[in-house]
Amino acid sequence: MNKFKLVDLYVLIPYIVLSITGILMVYSASSYIAMADFSNPQHYLLRQSMYVLAGMITAVIGYLFPYKWLKEKKLVMIGTGVTVLLLFLVLLFAEEINGAKSWLSLGPINVQPAEIAKVIVIWYFAYILSRKQKNVVENLWKTIGAPAVLVGFICFLIFIQPDAGAAIILFGISAVMIFASGASPKIGVMFGAGGALLLTGLLELIRHYGDSLFFLQEYQYNRFLAFWDPFALSQSTGMQLVNSYYALSRGGLFGVGIGQSVQKTGYLPEPYTDFIISILGEELGLVGVLVVLGLFFFLISRIYLVGIRAKDPFGSLICIGIATMFLVQGCINLGGVIGLMPITGVTFPFISFGGSSTIVLAGSLGLVLNVSAHEKGHQLIRRKRQAHTAS
Template identity: 45%
Template sequence: MRKLKYLDYFIAVPYLILSLFGIVMVYSASADIGSQNGGSPVSYLIKQAIYVVMGLVIVAFMLSLNINKLRNRSVLRLAGWLAFGALFLLIAMGQTINGAAGWFHLGPISIQPAEFVKFYVIIWLANAIDHRQDELQVENWWVPMWRPVLICCIIVILIFVQPDMGGAAINAAIILVMCLASGFNYRRAIVYFSGLFLFIVGIVFPIAVKFTESGHVHNYKLLRLVAFINPFDHAQTVGQQLVNSYYALSNGGIFGVGWGNSIQKTGYLPEPNTDFIMAIVAEELGLVTALILIALLFTIIMRIVLVGIRSHSAYQSLVCYGSATYLTIQTLFNLGGVLGMLPITGVTFPFISYGGSSTWTLALVMGVVLNISARQNRERQA
């Protein structure tokens, strides 16, 4: 591949390190789960290794692809029909896991369409904004953009009603950042989101707490929201994850108890290989290792932003900004849930957590960003 000599190692190397480390940690976090379920301790290890290898194939394909093919009207239309069709089908017949009907069973694997929709939103909205670039003005921004924004809002609502609050919030953040980058008045955005925040804090939280305490609410997602306020009051039910995450972080300290020696993964902490894998990393390998992983991820994000800033193409810049937002918000939501700073939303940690849909979506994003960076490097050398 000719583009390999223009590869951006500030993105590719951290991505490879994080993905390989993820395989190791998935094995450590899931060995007990596999045994308890009557299977093999290495079952999740094998699956995650396959996901990562397939992800590398996806990265190689996206790197070699002519990026303009992603802007082909037929390709975007087909991807859009698949995205909307999958989201509608999920509401009707999706498999429910952890209170959200967000998965399709395809043989031995489960597909989560909301993950792939993040990539679709990035490339579709970047293309829609770029085509309207000459019409966009701060004063009348809504005139050319109302239809793309409406379609994006429908996507977010379809994900939210699964209900997948984390996925909906990540897609909403991607849309917001890309719109702001296109010239949307940031003052209006601040007003809109301040109003939404005050509504949630001032009305939704108090009502949820009152109805839950009186026993009238049994919705899993709503109970998670309530458990966030005081997890120790719900330590045997919906607060179990957060309480045991605290225990894992406390056990690990600065340098950890040693790889494979986690106590919380042995039946105390639900989902130790997915949503709460960073709690296991911190328990086994300590705060220092967790910070190194976060630094590697931060390196990727900053490099993607830099690639977007350097690009002379509005489309390529917007793709980079959307991709960086995706990684940033997903990381913050996951760490916020693990640390008890945000409600648990079921969001995985990029590159480390177990899961095929997440791994492949991240591979699509990494491949496109590496493609854009390689084009820049080639133009610079030319």
């Protein structure tokens, strides 16, 4: 009970508000499709509510989990090994849906191992880098060589599902955590410039050679075509982006009202998952979108702040990795919704429908709250000691 007194309300309250907003928007965005497919407009509402409840339970577990156990080598290695095994099982046994193998059926539940991998990689890197922080500063390549190979292998297993969005998120998380652990800023600049050049070259390759490239399937190439000229493909692969524009345009400044979206009635595919922000914009307008984004980025800023203030390198890296996960995932989703980047199938944290994503993201916030409480507890102990010494 004493630990609950140390909970960081600046993390907890935005999470709860975003989760409730997500339940409301999932219901609004999915009611038409749910009625058509299941004769029950509340089908996705009930499922999302259960996911949020399960996520909150997971967050409590993450918060109450003994902090010192998080730094146990055996637990870290077991978590990493199980994640790699699940990714292999997905490739071997998962049913292909929309051209990808992402979901693993475990009895009555479906699990998306790529979502689990995000938090496991953060945990693994926080453990490794916090133990070798001095070596990272002195000899980066020797220190991160083996861990980087392992994480690169995990990214590869996710990429060939194929799930490029999750692989990009993992790469972004890993890069930020490595440089947050003490790597030279010059190396960071070199990585950034190299990444920009690689991305530019990759886009040019895709533009000229299309789906004849060995790593690109036809539906993925069509997403790039839709990104470059969505209105030319408005009746096929460009439909999502074009109707996303229509939804955001129709919403204007204050929206047409909750539940009044037209685009969700069969015009905009995936209105309650990848493109839920478009429906939010149509119903609540630019003001509604900015409020949600403001709350979301406030949460990210607070997590970064907890990480920066943390005295323990392990806890600091955990927070920085989780904040980066939220930031990269949110930006990729928004980029796809407004046409700044190709659609990748990445959902918006806490707002989009999804079981694995909702539960894993909530659990990761539980870890942030755990780190915050750990730091607050140590501060209270130091103050008591100082007060005792002064008396």
